[in-house]
Amino acid sequence: MKILTEHINVPGIETIDVFRKHGGYSAVEKALKKMTPDEVTEEVKKSGLRGRGGAGFPVGMKWSFLAKPEGVPRYLVCNADESEPGTFKDHYLMWKSPHTLIEGMIVSSYALGANTSYIYVRGELMYVVNILEKAIQECYDKGLLGKNILGSGYDLDLFVQPGGGAYICGEETALLESLEGKRGNPRNKPPFPAVKGLWQSPTVVNNVESIAATSWIVNNGGEEYAKIGIGRSTGTKLISASGHLRKPGVYEIPLGITVEDFIYADEWCGGIREGHKLKAVVAGGSSVPILPAELILKTANGENRLMTYESLSDGGFATGTMLGSGGFVVMDETTCIVHNTLTFGQFYHHESCGQCSPCREGTGWMDKVLHRIEHGKGREEDIDLLVDVAKKIEGNTICPLGDAAAWPVAAAIRHFRDEFEWHIRHPEKATQKGAVFMREGASWTK
Amino acid sequence: MVNTQTIQFPADTLELVHKIIKRYPEGKQKSALLPILHLAQAEWRWCSPEVMDYVAGLLNIKPVEVYEVATFYTMFHLEPVGEHVIEYCRTGPCCLMGGVDVYDHLKKKLGIETGETTPDGKFTVKEVECLAACGWGPVFQIREKYYMNLTNEKVDEIIEELSK
Amino acid sequence: MKVTIDNITIEVEPGTTIMQAARQIGPEVAPPAMCYYEPLKASGGKCRGCLVKVTAGSEKDPRPMPKLVPSCITQVQEGMIVENTINEQVLETRKGIVEFLLLNHPLDCPICDQAGECHLQDFSFEHGVSKTRTVEERNTFEQVDLGDHIQLHMNRCILCYRCVYTADQITDGRVHGVMHRGDHAEISTYIEKAIDNDFSGNIIDVCPVGALTDKTYRFKNRVWFTKPVEAHCDCDKCSGNVTLWYRGEEVIRVTGRKNEWGEVKEFICNTCRFDRKKTSDWTIEGPSKVSRASVISANKYGANTIKPAFPIKQAAEQYKKIDDNRDRSFLAPQKQLN
Numbered sequence: 001m002k003i004l005t006e007h008i009n010v011p012g013i014e015t016i017d018v019f020r021k022h023g024g025y026s027a028v029e030k031a032l033k034k035m036t037p038d039e040v041t042e043e044v045k046k047s048g049l050r051g052r053g054g055a056g057f058p059v060g061m062k063w064s065f066l067a068k069p070e071g072v073p074r075y076l077v078c079n080a081d082e083s084e085p086g087t088f089k090d091h092y093l094m095w096k097s098p099h100t101l102i103e104g105m106i107v108s109s110y111a112l113g114a115n116t117s118y119i120y121v122r123g124e125l126m127y128v129v130n131i132l133e134k135a136i137q138e139c140y141d142k143g144l145l146g147k148n149i150l151g152s153g154y155d156l157d158l159f160v161q162p163g164g165g166a167y168i169c170g171e172e173t174a175l176l177e178s179l180e181g182k183r184g185n186p187r188n189k190p191p192f193p194a195v196k197g198l199w200q201s202p203t204v205v206n207n208v209e210s211i212a213a214t215s216w217i218v219n220n221g222g223e224e225y226a227k228i229g230i231g232r233s234t235g236t237k238l239i240s241a242s243g244h245l246r247k248p249g250v251y252e253i254p255l256g257i258t259v260e261d262f263i264y265a266d267e268w269c270g271g272i273r274e275g276h277k278l279k280a281v282v283a284g285g286s287s288v289p290i291l292p293a294e295l296i297l298k299t300a301n302g303e304n305r306l307m308t309y310e311s312l313s314d315g316g317f318a319t320g321t322m323l324g325s326g327g328f329v330v331m332d333e334t335t336c337i338v339h340n341t342l343t344f345g346q347f348y349h350h351e352s353c354g355q356c357s358p359c360r361e362g363t364g365w366m367d368k369v370l371h372r373i374e375h376g377k378g379r380e381e382d383i384d385l386l387v388d389v390a391k392k393i394e395g396n397t398i399c400p401l402g403d404a405a406a407w408p409v410a411a412a413i414r415h416f417r418d419e420f421e422w423h424i425r426h427p428e429k430a431t432q433k434g435a436v437f438m439r440e441g442a443s444w445t446k
Numbered sequence: 447m448v449n450t451q452t453i454q455f456p457a458d459t460l461e462l463v464h465k466i467i468k469r470y471p472e473g474k475q476k477s478a479l480l481p482i483l484h485l486a487q488a489e490w491r492w493c494s495p496e497v498m499d500y501v502a503g504l505l506n507i508k509p510v511e512v513y514e515v516a517t518f519y520t521m522f523h524l525e526p527v528g529e530h531v532i533e534y535c536r537t538g539p540c541c542l543m544g545g546v547d548v549y550d551h552l553k554k555k556l557g558i559e560t561g562e563t564t565p566d567g568k569f570t571v572k573e574v575e576c577l578a579a580c581g582w583g584p585v586f587q588i589r590e591k592y593y594m595n596l597t598n599e600k601v602d603e604i605i606e607e608l609s610k
Numbered sequence: 611m612k613v614t615i616d617n618i619t620i621e622v623e624p625g626t627t628i629m630q631a632a633r634q635i636g637p638e639v640a641p642p643a644m645c646y647y648e649p650l651k652a653s654g655g656k657c658r659g660c661l662v663k664v665t666a667g668s669e670k671d672p673r674p675m676p677k678l679v680p681s682c683i684t685q686v687q688e689g690m691i692v693e694n695t696i697n698e699q700v701l702e703t704r705k706g707i708v709e710f711l712l713l714n715h716p717l718d719c720p721i722c723d724q725a726g727e728c729h730l731q732d733f734s735f736e737h738g739v740s741k742t743r744t745v746e747e748r749n750t751f752e753q754v755d756l757g758d759h760i761q762l763h764m765n766r767c768i769l770c771y772r773c774v775y776t777a778d779q780i781t782d783g784r785v786h787g788v789m790h791r792g793d794h795a796e797i798s799t800y801i802e803k804a805i806d807n808d809f810s811g812n813i814i815d816v817c818p819v820g821a822l823t824d825k826t827y828r829f830k831n832r833v834w835f836t837k838p839v840e841a842h843c844d845c846d847k848c849s850g851n852v853t854l855w856y857r858g859e860e861v862i863r864v865t866g867r868k869n870e871w872g873e874v875k876e877f878i879c880n881t882c883r884f885d886r887k888k889t890s891d892w893t894i895e896g897p898s899k900v901s902r903a904s905v906i907s908a909n910k911y912g913a914n915t916i917k918p919a920f921p922i923k924q925a926a927e928q929y930k931k932i933d934d935n936r937d938r939s940f941l942a943p944q945k946q947l948n
Binding site: 073082083084085086087088090091118122123124125126127130157159161162163164165166167178179180181182183184199240241242243244248249250282286327329331335339340343344346347350351353 | 469471474476477478479480481483484505507511514515516518519520521522533536537538539541542543574575576577578579580581582583587589590591592
């Protein structure tokens with residue numbers, strides 16, 4: 001079942017003519033001509049679609065929070081600042097099929113009563129900005145954007161805004177600050193963007209994948225969408241698969257397949273690269289807890305782990321993780337967990353905006369300590385120190401970047417403490433090129 | 447080198463600047479800052495204080511508002527750079543795919559370290575964080591172009607092509 | 611509306627923040643404020659020093675708030691119950707915040723002009739631990755010259771943004787701001803440039819630490835040896851209401867008047883601050899009430915209120931065994947000491 005990527009490999013799908021030949025923009029026709037904005041919102045609510053950027057908040061509910069005071073413009077802003085390590089699905093979708101996003105933008109803007117909408121794309125993806133702008137121009141030429149779209153009386157202007165290189169702008173209020181031409185410092189909440197967002201006007205910020213999915217929901221109905229998946233994990237999800245896989249790439253999966261299938265089935269990633277064994281997975285982008293092979297395939301209760309919000313988080317952080325943004329990073333037995341944790345530590349240190357003290361100072365501290373351990377200068381007490389620093393950051397910051405920085409460090413120690421200890425106790429071995437600790441009796445140990 | 451007297455976008459870019467400013471409501475022209483800094487960097491290769499002052503003038507904002515933004519975002523070069531800026535991803539997933547070795551090879555080939563420019567001014571190498579291309583790593587970016595699934599051989603080819 | 615903080619209930623206006631409500635009760639329950647500064651719009655929420663526990667959100671919805679909340683920007687609700695000094699999690703978190711703020715701080719109090727009126731000193735004393743757990747090198751910044759009046763020590767800065775808001779809100783041409791990001795973020799003009807306009811000196815008064823100090827007062831005296839006196843003058847630029855800081859008969863510094871929370875309500879002009887340093891320039895009103903912003907009171911750090919358990923615990927923690935093999939021949943014989 002493919003909703004977003006069914007035609008993604010059709011030659012010329014990036015052009016409006018080919019896209020329309022494959023059913024593109026039928027949702028715009030249907031929504032604008034046959035449905036009221038509230039009816040569109042109602043379908044999205046029924047679909048159970050949850051935010052695909054990482055937090056998993058129900059999209060329809062987020063829309064219903066939008067304040068609608070008279071005479072004040074409302075905005076829809078698409079969050080295409082995809083920067084969470086391990087995640088590259090939005091990049092793929094916009095690059096291959098820009099109209100899929102634009103169609104969703106028109107439908108969603110209509111539902112929200114926005115007459116101006118923006119797609120905020122990370123600046124590094126300037127070539128994608130160009131692809132989107134070209135596609136948007138096609139829409140203006142065909143009367144799908146601009147004044148009185150398809151004679152419906154609805155007006156919409158759509159613009160693409162490039163970022164400048166800052167992971168933090170994926171946080172919705174930092175994104176809005178950035179879109180206002182400022183530093184990407186997250187705002188204190190409340191007020192939430194639904195009340196005071198872009199230029200203090202009510203604003204909805206949604207991920208690329210969430211917005212793109214709304215067209216299908218309009219075409220087929222929310223109930224149809226909700227039939228896909230399991231429980232509260234409805235629909236399909238783009239998973240960015242990277243690391244030691246036979247076939248890394250972006251896959252659209254129906255939520256609910258098993259993790260084991262996703263990793264090993266030929267339909268998906270096709271297994272671990274030749275001659276190697278699965279050691280660990282970061283299932284939802286770098287910020288979610290890493291899990292060792294046995295816990296990613298089965299929950300602590302011995303049940304098959306599924307690719308759903310609920311199953312991946314089964315067991316809480318003690319034995320579970322999160323679906324997050326669907327950045328699925330797979331590591332085989334050649335992976336040094338300490339080194340991998342260090343690269344994530346460096347990442348969050350580098351990307352902290354520096355506004356609030358726990359994140360500004362804590363991310364730098366963890367980076368320095370991890371760096372010492374990786375380079376053979378660790379002390380026995382550093383492991384507990386890292387756990388404690390992570391704990392002092394978590395939950396105490398303005399935005400979720402603090403949590404995102406704390407979780408991977410805490411989880412790596414939770415599940416791979418022996419590797420950290422080995423680094424500290426055997427620096428001469430651990431600092432050799434390619435040296436990796438082998439846990440005795442582990443499924444990945446040869 | 448940038449000369450204060452000559453800092454002025456060509457006419458067609460200036461036209462684009464005015465078009466960009468119209469994307470935002472009246473009085474919210476500051477929103478055009480990032481797009482215009484990108485244009486400025488494409489024009490002058492790096493964001494010198496003079497260039498930033500010029501951008502501030504175009505948008506009718508204080509120079510310090512441009513400085514604080516340009517220094518926040520990592521894409522803007524605050525020092526002169528070479529003709530080709532190679533920005534390689536050092537984050538986890540690219541490292542899993544052997545990024546460290548490929549990047550070492552790149553630096554050795556060019557004879558420079560991260561943050562440096564070759565003596566002929568042709569190449570600058572910078573280390574960046576995740577470029578959202580993890581499944582196609584190791585990855586680097588030169589201007590708008592992504593180079594994916596890098597190997598030492600591929601790096602050699604790219605450098606040779608760009609050296610011509 | 612009614613709000614209860616540390617078991618004390620008070621009636622406040624709607625729109626009041628937890629911080630303001632706590633301040634109305636008194637300094638015993640008021641959370642520390644390192645970045646929040648009431649007279650400055652948009653200040654607060656950054657340092658996280660004032661995080662408190664809301665154990666009941668409101669009468670209508672009495673569920674506790676899941677995370678600690680910044681009291682400086684969180685408005686009270688009818689029937690809200692807040693725990694500040696009586697909550698273990700709050701105190702533990704605050705220890706962490708002190709540790710974070712000191713992590714890259716140079717701890718150069720002995721040569722810092724702010725020592726004695728530094729909020730970071732107060733905060734550390736009241737909420738910190740006495741040991742460091744870090745062995746990392748501290749981040750440092752290059753010196754930036756801000757002109758003849760204001761001395762910037764970026765290494766001491768805690769990035770409260772107060773000086774940025776001050777420049778934005780009370781001067782007409784902000785030339786400094788926060789550059790870069792993360793733990794490399796710094797207060798700077800980016801290009802070397804003096805911060806110089808009629809009200810620029812106020813960024814010194816709002817700075818909670820010794821990052822921005824008065825160059826004309828630099829190394830002149832420790833603040834606890836000076837005598838603050840309220841005075842005013844007829845000024846065409848500002849209210850002319852100031853505090854004069856005396857060393858003997860000499861005015862060595864002029865500042866705005868700070869209230870008990872260390873906040874200046876009436877910002878003063880640079881002429882009053884930097885150029886009027888003779889007693890004859892002023893009409894003297896009388897000695898300043900000693901506020902928490904000053905250590906001239908001998909009891910600043912509550913020498914009279916510190917429970918004996920505290921110094922004993924402190925001493926025990928700091929105790930190091932003396933090396934008994936050291937040469938003690940220079941010491942007077944024991945019996946003579948008796």
